[in-house]
Amino acid sequence: MTQAAIAADPSDPLQIALIGSPNSGKTTLFNALTGSRAKVGNYPGVTVERREGWLRRSSRQIRMLDLPGTYSLSGETPDEQVAEHVIHGTQPGESAPDALVIVVDGTTLARGLGLVAQVLVGAPRPTALVVTMIDEVSARGGSLDLPRLSRILGIPVLGVVGNRGVGIDDLRALLADPAAWSVPAILPPGENPRERFTWVDAVCAQIGVDRTQADTRTDRIDRLLLNPLYGTAIFAAVMVLLFQSIFTWAAPAMDAIGQAMGALGDVSAEVLPQGLLTDLWIDGILAGVGGVLVFLPQIVLLFALIHFLEDVGYMARAAFVVDRVMGLVGLQGRCFIALLSSYACAVPGIMAARSIESPRDRLATILVAPFMTCSARLPVYTLLIAAFVPATSVLGLGLQGLVMLGLYLLGALTALASAALLRSTLLRGQISRFYLELPPYRVPTLRLLGSQVWGSAFSFVRRAGTIILAASIVLWILLAFPRIPEDPNLSADQQAQAALEASAGAALGRAIEPLIEPLGFDWRIGVGLIASLAAREVIVATLSQIYAVSDADGFSGLREALISDVNPETGLPTYNLAVALSLLVFFVFALQCTSTIVVMYRETGGLRWPAFAFGYMLLLAYAGSFVTYRVASALLS
Amino acid sequence: MTRNVGHLATCATLGEIPPGTHATLCDHPAGEPLPVRLADLGLVPGTPLQVRRVAPLGGPIEIELRGYRLVLRRADIAGICAVPLRPADGADPRGSALR
Numbered sequence: 001m002t003q004a005a006i007a008a009d010p011s012d013p014l015q016i017a018l019i020g021s022p023n024s025g026k027t028t029l030f031n032a033l034t035g036s037r038a039k040v041g042n043y044p045g046v047t048v049e050r051r052e053g054w055l056r057r058s059s060r061q062i063r064m065l066d067l068p069g070t071y072s073l074s075g076e077t078p079d080e081q082v083a084e085h086v087i088h089g090t091q092p093g094e095s096a097p098d099a100l101v102i103v104v105d106g107t108t109l110a111r112g113l114g115l116v117a118q119v120l121v122g123a124p125r126p127t128a129l130v131v132t133m134i135d136e137v138s139a140r141g142g143s144l145d146l147p148r149l150s151r152i153l154g155i156p157v158l159g160v161v162g163n164r165g166v167g168i169d170d171l172r173a174l175l176a177d178p179a180a181w182s183v184p185a186i187l188p189p190g191e192n193p194r195e196r197f198t199w200v201d202a203v204c205a206q207i208g209v210d211r212t213q214a215d216t217r218t219d220r221i222d223r224l225l226l227n228p229l230y231g232t233a234i235f236a237a238v239m240v241l242l243f244q245s246i247f248t249w250a251a252p253a254m255d256a257i258g259q260a261m262g263a264l265g266d267v268s269a270e271v272l273p274q275g276l277l278t279d280l281w282i283d284g285i286l287a288g289v290g291g292v293l294v295f296l297p298q299i300v301l302l303f304a305l306i307h308f309l310e311d312v313g314y315m316a317r318a319a320f321v322v323d324r325v326m327g328l329v330g331l332q333g334r335c336f337i338a339l340l341s342s343y344a345c346a347v348p349g350i351m352a353a354r355s356i357e358s359p360r361d362r363l364a365t366i367l368v369a370p371f372m373t374c375s376a377r378l379p380v381y382t383l384l385i386a387a388f389v390p391a392t393s394v395l396g397l398g399l400q401g402l403v404m405l406g407l408y409l410l411g412a413l414t415a416l417a418s419a420a421l422l423r424s425t426l427l428r429g430q431i432s433r434f435y436l437e438l439p440p441y442r443v444p445t446l447r448l449l450g451s452q453v454w455g456s457a458f459s460f461v462r463r464a465g466t467i468i469l470a471a472s473i474v475l476w477i478l479l480a481f482p483r484i485p486e487d488p489n490l491s492a493d494q495q496a497q498a499a500l501e502a503s504a505g506a507a508l509g510r511a512i513e514p515l516i517e518p519l520g521f522d523w524r525i526g527v528g529l530i531a532s533l534a535a536r537e538v539i540v541a542t543l544s545q546i547y548a549v550s551d552a553d554g555f556s557g558l559r560e561a562l563i564s565d566v567n568p569e570t571g572l573p574t575y576n577l578a579v580a581l582s583l584l585v586f587f588v589f590a591l592q593c594t595s596t597i598v599v600m601y602r603e604t605g606g607l608r609w610p611a612f613a614f615g616y617m618l619l620l621a622y623a624g625s626f627v628t629y630r631v632a633s634a635l636l637s
Numbered sequence: 638m639t640r641n642v643g644h645l646a647t648c649a650t651l652g653e654i655p656p657g658t659h660a661t662l663c664d665h666p667a668g669e670p671l672p673v674r675l676a677d678l679g680l681v682p683g684t685p686l687q688v689r690r691v692a693p694l695g696g697p698i699e700i701e702l703r704g705y706r707l708v709l710r711r712a713d714i715a716g717i718c719a720v721p722l723r724p725a726d727g728a729d730p731r732g733s734a735l736r
Contacts, residue, residue, distance in 0.1 A: 071677050071678055072677035074673065074677065076674070107704050107705070108703060108704040108705040109704065110679065110703035110704050111678065111679040111702075111704065111705060114677065114679060193671075193673065193676035193677060193681050194676070194681045194682065197676075197679055197681045197683075198681075198683070200679075209704070212704065218706075226690060226692075228693040316708075320692055320696075320697060320699065320708045321692055321693070321696070323692060323696050323697045323708070323710065324692055324693065324694045324695065324696030324697070327696075332710070333708070433672075433674070433713045434697065434708075434709070434710040435678065435707060435708065435710070435713065436707070436708045437705055437706065437707055437708075438699065438705075438706040438707070438708060
């Protein structure tokens with residue numbers, strides 16, 4: 001083993017990579033070492049890209065790399081190959097790391113040492129071993145002879161508990177000087193799996209791996225949650241509860257934010273001098289961005305539940321249960337995890353597809369992930385449902401919550417049907433292999449859950465402050481210009497209406513009105529649809545601006561404005577349940593999200609597939625809305 | 638379908654072993670190779686394991702071996718055979734194969 005790779009001058013930055021099997025706790029360790037807030041989860045395949053950060057509180061500059069989990073150095077999936085290329089120094093634009101830290105879960109050493117053997121043989125550079133989750137080992141009655149393991153392997157070995165910081169300081173001290181790490185005298189058998197695991201078994205016998213008892217808690221929970229009858233019932237109950245809670249628990253907080261925005265608008269109107277900039281601030285930015293920010297409480301609730309399911313270890317179980325069903329549409333259990341993550345946002349969902357082995361399965365998953373109801377659709381759904389679906393209950397459940405659940409189901413079923421279609425036409429091919437580790441159930445620490453929800457909420461707010469802010473300003477300009485002279489005979493409301501009708505935005509909306517009229521949409525929705533191509537939530541901002549509701553009280557103001565709006569030509573309400581349902585269906589299907597298109601472009605390596613997805617989804621949205629509007633109008637009139 | 642391997646014990650594919658049964662992985666009697674991917678996960682001859690449950694409607698099976706739980710599709714495990722142990726043998730799938 002050569003030590004020459006290490007920078008001789010202690011002032012040069014060192015590069016150290018963390019490598020380990022999926023779900024071994026690498027990212028938790030990485031976060032503890034660098035103070036980052038990288039996403040962690042209790043299911044295999046959370047880290048699909050390499051990540052880097054500087055080691056905190058260290059005597060020298062050390063750049064840490066967090067690599068995607070891999071069970072072996074002969075991986076086949078894109079995320080595993082990242083790990084392989086980086087440690088071999090064959091990743092383009094990346095120098096080989098100066099040292100490696102192998103991360104192994106202390107409860108699965110009998111498997112994890114296989115990777116250790118491979119790395120020691122395959123990557124001749126200073127290597128240390130970190131055994132994680134040693135608290136879980138002792139909780140299950142085990143004790144590992146780590147000093148002995150260190151003597152057997154010939155490399156430094158440290159036990160840590162990543163999420164509680166146990167052993168992190170020792171590790172930090174160790175990392176400062178890889179040149180001093182001991183090197184193996186004899187290398188273990190690395191090539192032949194059978195010989196490798198014979199060696200692993202011999203090592204395990206010497207360090208007392210068998211003293212760790214079975215994880216009976218996980219067994220007990222699985223007996224309930226994986227029971228075909230109770231498990232399914234519990235899953236359904238959790239989903240229904242989620243959608244009910246979004247409507248009931250989040251409401252007070254949403255009203256509070258809405259009122260705060262309204263009050264801010266009122267104060268601004270009083271304090272600021274009259275003029276264009278004040279108009280932009282109140283009618284453009286406060287109405288637009290504020291209209292979207294109101295939905296923060298719902299987003300927080302949704303993310304809290306999804307993060308909890310991920311951290312606790314439920315995602316992999318869900319994949320196990322539905323693999324058979326996924327098989328019917330030509331996909332597999334892993335695709336389901338990617339699709340489930342897309343409930344939060346299609347971008348991480350599409351990234352999660354990297355852990356799928358078969359390129360066809362992966363592509364099909366990427367293409368259908370945007371059908372899953374992401375959090376950006378939530379504001380649109382909430383607004384329209386709250387305005388147009390009666391707040392009655394059916395069988396003791398709120399009708400509004402049920403409609404919401406229905407929209408989620410429609411999205412999911414369309415995703416599956418589209419996957420089946422793709423797998424039997426464009427992406428025809430063999431059913432791929434499926435294997436997945438079921439992690440033990442783990443209670444997430446409140447700090448972890450809190451920081452994840454905080455991170456997600458923050459990125460929602462950042463979106464509101466960037467893409468939605470930009471779209472709001474552009475829209476305001478479109479809706480405020482060209483200015484028309486004030487007519488003293490008109491009331492303030494009529495004046496505002498006339499100005500809106502004369503605006504460039506109205507002209508744009510009218511231009512596409514013939515196209516969307518069959519769907520029941522007028523030019524105002526047309527403006528919103530064009531604007532929402534940037535991001536779905538923008539339609540809420542658009543409608544807020546058109547109805548200038550910042551001076552009413554936020555969310556309920558916009559809802560009231562939509563309900564009471566009357567078409568000046570016909571004297572009938574502009575919006576009714578049929579229009580609302582048609583618009584909802586449009587949002588279920590259409591791909592209105594620049595971030596998703598960009599990540600699709602990156603992951604599929606070209607414009608072909610994102611263009612296909614956009615066209616396919618738009619076609620479906622148009623057809624779906626058309627049918628919905630016709631059927632609903634006929635049934636409801 | 639079971640096959641007799643020598644005088645020792647009867648070897649069956651993983652899908653044929655009823656849930657709850659402990660077993661030891663063996664070479665495939667017809668010499669079918671073990672998929673490399675699964676060997677990397679620790680599925681090599683001599684490894685003790687337990688078949689834990691089968692997903693509804695003939696879905697994947699869950700096995701426990703080497704201290705962790707693994708889910709495999711039936712179609713992918715045709716080449717993997719194991720010798721089921723009688724309950725009295727009670728080998729612990731978490732321990733090492735050499736004990």
